[in-house]
Amino acid sequence: MHELSIALSMMDRIREESVRHSGTVRSAHVRIGVLSGVDSEALRFAWEMARAGSELEEAELEIESVPLRVRCPVCGVTRTAEIQSIACPHCVTPEQDIVEGREMELTALEIDS
Numbered sequence: 001m002h003e004l005s006i007a008l009s010m011m012d013r014i015r016e017e018s019v020r021h022s023g024t025v026r027s028a029h030v031r032i033g034v035l036s037g038v039d040s041e042a043l044r045f046a047w048e049m050a051r052a053g054s055e056l057e058e059a060e061l062e063i064e065s066v067p068l069r070v071r072c073p074v075c076g077v078t079r080t081a082e083i084q085s086i087a088c089p090h091c092v093t094p095e096q097d098i099v100e101g102r103e104m105e106l107t108a109l110e111i112d113s
């Protein structure tokens with residue numbers, strides 16, 4: 001389950017931050033794109049397992065899912081798209097530039113000191 005290794009490496013980074021701020025982490029905010037290959041539910045489950053009994057036991061995971069946004073290289077229109085129907089509705093160009101939707105990033109931490 002690759003979400004577990006993602007959760008563990010996120011925790012390593014979060015631990016470094018909490019040491020730097022010498023506080024207790026209350027929540028961690030992440031953005032997950034629909035094309036990131038990360039399953040939000042699986043990540044949430046992995047997080048629950050990984051935090052149990054650790055110093056991050058109190059830390060809630062806040063997941064923001066990021067929809068796919070593409071830009072048509074022909075007509076230049078940026079829009080939200082479904083993975084199943086990515087072609088431009090205006091000019092039917094199938095190759096679209098991906099603007100958003102691949103991210104998997106830690107965006108914020110709430111730390112009590």
Ligand SMILES: [Zn+2]
Pocket residue numbers: 072073074075076077088089090091092093
């Ligand atoms: Zn187009």
